Amino acid sequence: MTMVEFRxxxxxxxxxxxxxxxxxxxxxxxxxxxxxxNGAGKTxxxxxxxGFLKPTKGVVFVWGEEPWRSEGVRSRIGYLPERPVYPMDIAVENFLNHLAKLKKLSKIDVNRVIRLVGLENLVDRKIGTLSRGYIQRVGIAQSLLGDPELLILDEPTANLDPSARREIIELLKTLHKELKVSMIISSHIIPELQEIANYAxxxxxxxxxxxxxxxDLWRKYEIEAIFIIKTVDVEAAARILIDKSYVHYVKKVSNSLEVSIDPEHYKSFENLLTELSGLIKNYTFKTASLGDLYEKVVKSGSQESV
Ligand SMILES: Nc1ncnc2c1ncn2[C@@H]1O[C@H](COP(=O)(O)OP(=O)(O)OP(=O)(O)O)[C@@H](O)[C@H]1O
Ligand SMILES: [Mg+2]
Known part of the structure; x- marks a missing residue:
């Protein structure tokens, strides 16, 4: 079912x-x-x-309604803004309690989101004393108040160091799994969204x-996952592997096999290689990348407009 439509x-x-x-x-x-x-129009x-803005022309539908007209739709969405501003002198818990009150929610709801984002041990800390990564968790906590069905996260990892970025991505992955919440996540740093996104x-x-x-996009833009396989019998291994419907090609490269497959089947392919452990010595692989996809899309877009 369609959740968001821009027409x-x-x-x-x-x-x-x-x-x-x-x-x-x-x-x-x-x-x-x-x-x-930058400036593409993501925010x-x-x-x-x-529903903070109204289109100049055309219609935005979210669950079949126009958000700027519908308080009901807005209440089902959580939002982490691009450059949030927090009261730095206020303790984490007090801040969240305050927001909860505005949303007519209880302390139970606050405790729940604190637990979800892993801020249990920092509830009494003033927001201004937290690291950027933990301030971002406060932002994610507030976006989860009211148990939204859709989370909109505008560059949730911007200005974080690599390890804090990792932690935020891991947290979002867990939240998606546990809460079954839909997410729209904007980012410049493309590779990190690869492991969490299934739509773009x-x-x-x-x-x-x-x-x-x-x-679908991997296929459309012919982006493949490539395995390099070392085997005790190149011919025998090639015959077995080429038989799989998701294998695009098997190429002999010196003593190894280069195998290109549909990226979505890489798990089943790995399982197959494990089953063939008598024949396969070892393998390495390069997954399809969201960065490659992005570049191909931008390139074909600019060709079309020439
Ligand atoms: N309130 C505003 N007043 C005037 N221009 C605006 C306003 N908001 C956005 N713009 C302009 O609209 C365009 C799209 O901006 P938007 O913030 O949506 O891009 P973005 O993709 O989020 O970029 P970034 O990656 O830098 O966050 C830009 O040219 C921006 O300057
Ligand atoms: Mg933006």
Whole structure:
């Protein structure tokens, strides 16, 4: 079922046209990577989904309703803004209690989100004394108040060091698994979204260049996962592997086999290699990358417009 639909949406700020007749859909229960360079229109799109902005032209539907008109829709969405501002002198728990009150929620709800994001031991700390990674957890905690069905996270890992970024991605993965919450996550740092996203919307200069399930996009843009396999019998191994429907090709490269497969089948392929342990000595592989996809989409987009 469609969760979000942009139908020929334009958004102008004075003379600046942030979105130009953009159309895309996002299905229910996905984790969507929202990709695009600075000024592409990611934040503007997210604010339209939140109902903070109203389209200049066209319609945004979320669960079949227009968010700017519908308090009901807005209450089902949690939002982590791009540059959140927090009261630095206030303790974590007091801040969340305050927000909970505004949303007519109880302390039980606050304790729940504190637990979900792993802030149990820091509830009495003033927000200003926390590391950036932990401040971001406060932001994620507030976005989870009210048990939203959709979380919109605008660059949740921006300005964090690599280990804090990892932790935030791990946390989001866990939240998606435990709460079954849909997510739309924007980021510049593309590879880190790869392990959590199963859907992507790629925008550039206010238009959607591409959108869809990653499994479909890998195929459409001919992005493969490649295995390099060392085997005791190159011919025998090649015969078995080429038989699989998801194998694109098997190539002999010196004493090894190079095998290209549909990225979505890499788990079953690994299982097969394990089963063939008598024949296969070892293997390495390179997964399909969201970065490769992004580059191919942007390249084919610019070719089309020439
Ligand atoms: N309130 C506003 N007033 C004027 N122009 C705006 C406003 N908000 C956004 N814009 C402009 O709209 C365009 C899209 O901005 P937006 O913030 O949506 O991009 P973004 O993809 O989120 O970029 P970034 O990666 O830098 O966060 C930019 O040219 C921006 O300057
Ligand atoms: Mg932005």
């Amino acid at each position: 020929e949406v334009s958004k102008k700020f004075g003379k600046v046209e942030a979105l130009k007749n953009i159309s895309f859909t996002i299905p229910e229960k996905t984790v969507t990577a929202f990709l695009g360079p 503007t799109s997210m604010k339209l989904v939140m 919307v790629i925008i550039n200069s206010g238009i959607a260049l591409e959108y869809g399930y990653l499994n």
